[in-house]
Structures are given as C-alpha cells and as structure tokens.
Amino acid sequence: MKPEPGDRIEVITDRKKHSGVLIPTPELTGKDSLILKLENGYNIGISKKKIKNLKILKKYKKSSEKSKKTLAADKNLPTISILHTGGTIASKVDYRTGGVIAAFTPEEILTMFPELKDIANIKSRLIRNMWSEDMRFSHYNLMAREVKKEIDNGADGVIITHGTDTLHYTGAALSFILKNLNNPVILVGSQRSSDRGSTDASMNLICASRFIADSDYAGVGICMHAEQSDNYCDILKGTKSRKMHTSRRDAFKPVNSKPVAKVFYDKKKIEFYEKEYSKKSESQIKLKKIKPDLKIGILKSHPNMYAQEVDFYKGFDGLVLEGTGLGQMPISKIDEPTKEHAKIFDSLKELIDSGTIVVMSPQTIFGRLQMNVYAPARKLQKIGVLGNFSDMTPETTFIKLAWLLSNHPKKKVKKLITKNLRGEISERITPEEYFKNIEKLT
Numbered sequence: 325m326k327p328e329p330g331d332r333i334e335v336i337t338d339r340k341k342h343s344g345v346l347i348p349t350p351e352l353t354g355k356d357s358l359i360l361k362l363e364n365g366y367n368i369g370i371s372k373k374k375i376k377n378l379k380i381l382k383k384y385k386k387s388s389e390k391s392k393k394t395l396a397a398d399k400n401l402p403t404i405s406i407l408h409t410g411g412t413i414a415s416k417v418d419y420r421t422g423g424v425i426a427a428f429t430p431e432e433i434l435t436m437f438p439e440l441k442d443i444a445n446i447k448s449r450l451i452r453n454m455w456s457e458d459m460r461f462s463h464y465n466l467m468a469r470e471v472k473k474e475i476d477n478g479a480d481g482v483i484i485t486h487g488t489d490t491l492h493y494t495g496a497a498l499s500f501i502l503k504n505l506n507n508p509v510i511l512v513g514s515q516r517s518s519d520r521g522s523t524d525a526s527m528n529l530i531c532a533s534r535f536i537a538d539s540d541y542a543g544v545g546i547c548m549h550a551e552q553s554d555n556y557c558d559i560l561k562g563t564k565s566r567k568m569h570t571s572r573r574d575a576f577k578p579v580n581s582k583p584v585a586k587v588f589y590d591k592k593k594i595e596f597y598e599k600e601y602s603k604k605s606e607s608q609i610k611l612k613k614i615k616p617d618l619k620i621g622i623l624k625s626h627p628n629m630y631a632q633e634v635d636f637y638k639g640f641d642g643l644v645l646e647g648t649g650l651g652q653m654p655i656s657k658i659d660e661p662t663k664e665h666a667k668i669f670d671s672l673k674e675l676i677d678s679g680t681i682v683v684m685s686p687q688t689i690f691g692r693l694q695m696n697v698y699a700p701a702r703k704l705q706k707i708g709v710l711g712n713f714s715d716m717t718p719e720t721t722f723i724k725l726a727w728l729l730s731n732h733p734k735k736k737v738k739k740l741i742t743k744n745l746r747g748e749i750s751e752r753i754t755p756e757e758y759f760k761n762i763e764k765l766t
Contacts, residue, residue, distance in 0.1 A: 330384025335360065335370055336377040342368065343381065397445045402480035402537045406433060406448040407470055409463075410455060411487035413514035413525045437526055443533045447479065456487030456494075461726060462616040464497035471502060471509050472609045481508040481536030483529070488513035488567060488575065491546060495562030496723040499544040499746040501614065504607040508536045510559070511546045515573050524549050524573040531557035531587040539594050542604045543747075545584055549573040555590075558583040563720050563748035566689065579689060580715045580753045614723075615730040622646065622722055624687060625653045631667035640680050642725045645709065646687035646718050651695040653704060669703070676708040681734060683741055684711035685721040690758050692750075710741050720748050 327333050327346050334343045335358075344360035347367070357369045397403070430446045440446055451470050452463060471482050486494055491513050498509060510532040514525035532547035544562035551574050560576060560583050569575035582597040621637045624646040637643045647653055655669035656662065676682050684704070686693055695701035695712040705712060716724065724745075728737040742749070 325380060327378065327380050328384060331380050332382040332384075333360070334379045334381055335375055337370060337374040338376065342370065344368075402444050403478060404444040404446055404481050404483060404533055404536055405474035405479040406446060406483045406485065407467065407474070408448070408450045408485045409452045409467065409487075411485055411513050412516075413485045413512060413529060437529055439526075439530050440533055443530070444480070444537045447474070454487075456490040459490055459494065460616065461497075461614040461618065464494060464501060465611075465613045465616070467494070468498055468501040468611055468613065471498070472611060475507050475609060479507070481510065483532050483536070484509065484511050485529075486511050486513050488515055488548075492566050492576070492717075493719050493723060495544055495546050495560075495565060496720040496748070497614065497727070499562035499748070500724060500727040501612055502544065503610040503612050505544065505602075505609055506542050506605045506607045508539070508541050508604075509544045510536060511544070511562070513548060515549075515571060515575060522573070527554055527589050528557060531589060532559075534592065535559055535585065535587045535594060539585065539596075540603045541584065541601060543584075543602045546576055547587070548576040550583070550586060556586045556588045559585045559587065561747050563716075563724075563746050564750070566717050566719065568689075578757070579717050580691070580750045580757060581747075582757060612727070612731050614726050618642070618726050618729060620644070620722055620726045620729075622718060627654070629654050629668060630664060631671040634668060634671035634675060637675060637680065638678065641729050642681040642683070643675065644718055644721045644725060645682060645684050647684045647693070647701075648687060650697050651684045651686065651693040651701045651704070651712065652698060653700065655700050655703065669707075672704070672709070673707045679734070681725060681729065681737055681741075682709050683721055683725055684709050685714070685716060685718040687718065689717060691715065692753060710738060712742065714742050715750050715753060716748050724748060 329346055329348045331346050332344070333346050334341065342360055342362070344362040347359050347361050349355065349357060349359050356373070357371055360368050360370065362368060430448045433446055433448050434441050451466060467484060474482050491511055495511050502509065512528050512532045514523065514528060516523045528547055528549065535541070535547065546560040546562060546565050547557050550556050550558040552572065560578050561581060564579055564581040565576055566579050567575050568577045584601055585594055585596045587594050619640040620642045621640050622644045623633060623637065625648050645653060653668065654665045657666040672682065684693055684695065692715040693712055695705055711721070725741065728740055732740060
C-alpha cells in the first residue's frame with residue numbers, strides 16, 4: 325500500500341531508521357525526495373534512492389468535527405476576548421495538505437490550550453489573517469476599533485494574536501490610538517509554531533491570560549518569553565519594547581525601561597517590577613486613529629551616504645532619521661570625498677523647509693539622544709531636526725510621528741514629539757536596564 329500525506333511511516337535507509345508523519349513534498353524539493361515531520365517537530369528530507377524499506381505505521385484518519393455547542397460561561401471567571409490577526413500562535417500543521425490551519429473559535433482554542441478554561445471565559449474571533457509585515461496604518465485602526473468594541477461589550481481584557489516581526493510597531497500604535505484605555509490589551513506572538521516541541525505558543529498565551537485575569541493592570545502590553553527556558557513571561561510596555569533576535573523565544577526585550585511584570589508559568593503568580601503602573605478604571609476609551617494615507621519614512625544614517633537618499637522623501641509627511649551615536653548624520657565636508665555631505669545637509673534643510681517633519685532617533689536602540697554635544701547635531705537642530713533628549717526606539721518614533729500628524733497641527737506636533745504621552749520616553753535610564761537585556765541575549 326502506497327503511503328499518503330498524513331500517514332505515520334517508518335523509513336529505513338543505509339544509515340538510519342526514521343519515523344514520522346509524511347507530509348507533502350514542496351515543489352522546490354522535487355519528486356525524488358519525501359518529507360517527514362519528526363516527533364520533535366522538525367522536518368527532514370530523505371532521498372527516495374536511499375530508502376531500503378518503508379512501512380506504514382498508522383494511516384491518516386481525519387478527526388471528526390467537534391460539536392459547535394456554545395460553551396457555558398463561568399460567572400466566577402473574568403471574560404477575555406481573543407482577536408486573531410495572524411501568526412503561528414493558534415496554528416498547527418495539517419499533515420494531509422502540508423498547509424497550516426488555524427484555530428479561531430473558542431472551542432478550538434480551548435482544545436489547543438485547555439488550561440485557559442480554568443483562567444477565564446474565552447471569546448475568540450478572526451479580524452484579519454495576515455503576515456505582520458503586511459500591516460498598514462488602517463490595520464492598527466481596525467484592531468483598536470475591535471478592541472474598543474470588545475471592552476465596551478463587557479470583556480475584562482483583550483488578547484491580540486499577532487505575527488512577531490512587527491508586533492512592537494503594533495504595540496506602539498495601539499498605545500497611542502487607544503486613549504483612556506481602562507483594561508489590559510495584550511499582544512501575544514509565537515516564535516516557534518505549535519507543532520514543534522520547542523513551541524512558545526502555549527506558555528505565551530496562558531501567561532497573557534493569567535495576567536489579564538489576576539492583575540489590575542490597564543494598558544497595552546506584549547507578553548512573550550523572558551528567557552529561553554519556560555520559567556516565566558515578561559509583560560512589556562507597548563511603547564518600550566522591540567524584537568531583538570530573529571528566532572529566539574526570548575527575542576522581545578524592554579528598551580530603556582523595565583518590564584511591567586513577570587508572569588510565572590508553573591507557579592501561577594505575577595510579580596510587578598515597579599509599584600507604579602496604570603490600573604483598571606471606569607474611564608471611557610476614545611479612539612484617536614492614524615490617517616491611513618500618511619507617508620512616513622525611516623532613513624538610517626550610514627557611511628558613504630548620498631543626498632539622493634534624503635531627496636527620495638520629498639513629499640512625505642514625516643521622516644525618522646536613525647542617527648549614529650548621540651544623534652549624528654554625515655553632514656560635514658572635511659575633504660574632497662566628503663563634499664557629498666554638504667549636499668546631504670542642504671537636502672535635509674530643503675525637506676524640512678518644504679513642510680516635512682523630521683525627527684531623530686538613535687540607531688543604537690539603547691540610550692538617549694544628546695544632540696547638544698557635537699557641532700553636527702547642533703547644526704541639525706538649527707535647521708529643524710527634532711528629537712533631542714528622546715530615548716524612543718526608531719519604531720516607536722515612527723508610530724508616534726504618524727499619530728501626532730494624524731491628530732494635531734504641525735506646530736503642535738513639533739512640541740509634542742519629545743513629550744512623554746504614553747510612557748514612550750523614559751524620565752531616567754539606569755545602567756542595569758541595558759546590561760540585563762544584553763546578558764540575556766548572550
């Protein structure tokens with residue numbers, strides 16, 4: 325009998341015996357190989373020429389469709405609404421097709437994550453199913469509108485499942501759009517898909533749920549692994565966090581601040597890092613949306629830069645400069661090769677004079693801008709480059725600039741860009757906030 329995708333099989337080659345689930349072979353792999361999903365969650369490709377023996381251990385059997393009956397609510401538990409926007413956190417592989425299927429109904433969520441039923445009453449629905457890099461300002465407005473709808477209808481908190489790559493942009497956007505937020509809104513992602521043995525999906529979602537259910541916090545947060553191990557998750561501020569690694573489970577780190585809290589997975593307890601934090605209230609949420617058609621750019625300062633790079637942003641509403649060091653750009657002509665730098669300065673001045681708001685942000689990520697220290701940065705300030713003394717990440721600066729331009733005249737934008745509105749600018753930065761994060765990533 326010929327094996328089919330979804331069958332559990334055993335394959336013996338010249339060197340080794342493998343067992344796993346047969347999944348469809350991708351077109352790029354070709355027909356000369358078969359792909360097995362091993363028990364540890366990883367895939368291996370085996371050349372058919374090397375196979376000495378193949379045995380079907382268990383035929384694929386489609387699981388019967390579960391009853392769609394409404395789950396009974398427990399009056400003693402809070403209600404959490406889960407809004408899905410995409411990502412791998414609530415997805416698993418359909419071994420019959422090789423594709424990813426997602427769980428969106430409360431019944432499906434509780435089947436994948438049964439611990440949730442003891443934490444809260446779960447409501448769940450899909451608002452978008454997309455890659456996070458495809459997010460645009462209109463999607464942030466959509467999420468904010470749906471969050472407000474859930475809270476207005478009685479939810480005690482909202483979890484948004486989201487792809488990790490731009491999750492920190494969304495955290496900043498929701499922090500600004502949701503004014504007077506009176507309940508917790510927690511963004512949750514997963515670095516490893518739920519069919520892998522090393523998945524972080526379950527722990528991240530359960531810790532986020534427990535934090536909503538058992539704390540009095542109000543505001544936008546991000547819940548992800550704090551360490552490579554499964555000890556606890558950190559709740560990070562939506563405006564003060566960043567993805568700092570491509571694949572590690574503890575990729576998200578606070579920037580120039582402490583996390584809000586840690587949620588212990590096994591111990592089922594919450595520890596706040598500081599006593600002062602925003603708490604739940606009876607305030608009414610107001611939506612201050614971002615204009616979808618705004619043009620905001622990000623330009624990184626680098627060696628061998630050209631004025632044409634600045635000229636590209638003519639006609640943009642705003643531009644974030646990722647400056648070097650304390651807020652520098654290559655604008656000084658010191659010899660023949662650097663005559664282009666004078667042109668860069670002229671292009672920046674022309675851009676600002678044309679009405680584009682230009683804001684500096686540190687490309688070092690950690691630390692604060694000090695644009696009064698060196699002459700080039702002082703020169704940039706004189707022509708209207710904003711951002712001095714800010715410690716916002718480039719991503720938060722990008723979102724804040726877009727939000728300010730959507731809700732205020734330019735004259736006020738220039739005053740508010742360096743004012744702390746949503747916890748995005750730290751009053752002070754302690755050395756341990758840098759070293760602790762660096763140590764965790766080494």
